[in-house]
Amino acid sequence: MILGLLKEQGAEQRVALLPEIVSKLVQAKVEVYVEKGAGTKAFQTDEAYRNAGAKIFSRDELLKKADLFVQIGEPSIEIIQSLSDKQVWLSQYNPLWNTDLVKSFLANNITSFSMDSIPRTTRAQAMDVLSSMATVAGYKAVLQAANELPNFFPMFMTAAGTIRPATVLILGAGVAGLQSIAIARKLGAQVEAFDVRAAVKEEVNSLGAKFVEVEGAIDDSAAGGYAVEQTEEFKKKQQEVINDHAAKADVVICTAQIPGRKAPLLIPTEAVERMRPGSVIIDLAASSGGNCELTKNSETVIYNEVKIIGQSEYPSLMPIDASKMFGKNVFNFLQLLIAEDGSLNLNFEDDIVKGTCITHSGEIYNERVKSVVES
Structure with missing residues (x-):
């Protein structure tokens, strides 16, 4: 699997994954591609990501190559429309509020996960970005x-x-x-x-x-x-x-x-x-x-x-420590999606994976989001 780390847009200074987490993903046999300058506002250089085992690409190149995209903020409609139905999106995009984004993911048949929808269970505490932030x-x-x-x-x-x-x-x-x-x-x-x-x-x-x-x-x-x-x-x-x-x-x-x-x-x-x-x-x-x-x-x-x-x-x-905490939560969740050979494994038998998934195969998987969007 190729994981693409995207640069945040607007005033956001955090980055979804620090180089220390990228290194752990590489050890898990995941290829990591990082958008050029993704960590600059969080004081993380492209060289630090290279040293962690990542490759640096432009945004356009990244959007064509990666299987799974990771970001903190919500994606633009343009990015969603540029994705293929074989690519997966992971961020914190607040689907209960941003129902238009949910509908856009549905319309483009994109599998999407939102970290703010992690089930509030004991097992999922290590992935709880809401508590961390x-x-x-x-x-x-x-x-x-x-x-x-x-x-x-x-x-x-x-x-x-x-x-x-x-x-x-x-x-x-x-x-x-x-x-x-x-x-x-x-x-x-x-x-x-x-x-x-x-x-x-x-x-x-x-x-x-x-x-x-x-x-x-x-x-x-x-x-x-x-x-x-x-x-x-x-x-x-x-x-x-x-x-x-x-x-x-x-x-x-x-x-x-x-x-x-x-x-x-x-x-x-x-x-x-x-x-x-x-x-x-x-x-x-x-x-x-x-x-x-x-x-x-x-x-x-x-x-x-x-x-x-x-x-x-x-x-x-507070971009350095906030990025560290957010990235650790994301890594703990990604471990549920990464197979032993580094490939992407969408195991919807896992309650955390299913609960965090918002859209997949043209359907809304998260029941609470479904009730809001279809109401």
Whole structure:
């Protein structure tokens, strides 16, 4: 099999595979072709890829030669149309949102896999790019908040008096939220965290943060760690509690997202109006609508002297380690597709392979994507 590593387009600085992963693929008897300059923005030279055993080609040459293409971002329609039905595409193209891309893969009879559709099972944890990239996002979000805030994060006792520690409110205690808690605590802030799932309280507390609870919730202990639908009365009370805590916070970091759906609104305009001048909101859910009503994706909005930063691309801003983590996840998945002789083996009896496959032989394989596209 020939694997083609493509250069990312636009502002993306990561690369899907670092030379160290390319070397492992070569050892697995896979030929690796790399597009010229693919790793430049992630500080990886073409020479490093050659030393790892890869061959360097132009994009046009690569698209003609490779059997399997690997990239982080979504492909252009032009690339999809240039592929043959014997070639396979692998990236993170968010099929629940980008249904037009799914339809384009179908129309051109292309087999495609999307890494953000990896099943959330114990066996698939080593391939979970969403968790890996959420770790990066949670880390970078706190650092930017500390840089933007006109206050110190930790408490200082000086000859000029005592400086109180900053108060940080984290909305959502998934991977990004828990990472944000850990970094904010290391920087000396007082941290509170809210999540609709009561099951995460122990994790939040173990990191040194206070879990924000809302009384009257329907018991979700039997829901396997997932949220359950609450009453309208509870939702109203929940919003009031969030607004009250946001008003007292110096920093609010929003991480709550639902795959394939608009991000839940947690910080309405009236909550922002109650926040102190100089406060900072970092919204990691910006690309799916944002948890803050005033968020604009990839923009900084200043409203009532509160800075609202819509940023969903933090992993791209940390390209070396983010590429390392992403590439390791991809390699772990590729091991399910590589036969002992290095050939491509699409084993759809494997639940991870089948679950990650979006299109194959003119059909949608992923049931969730199928229900969205055909609805």
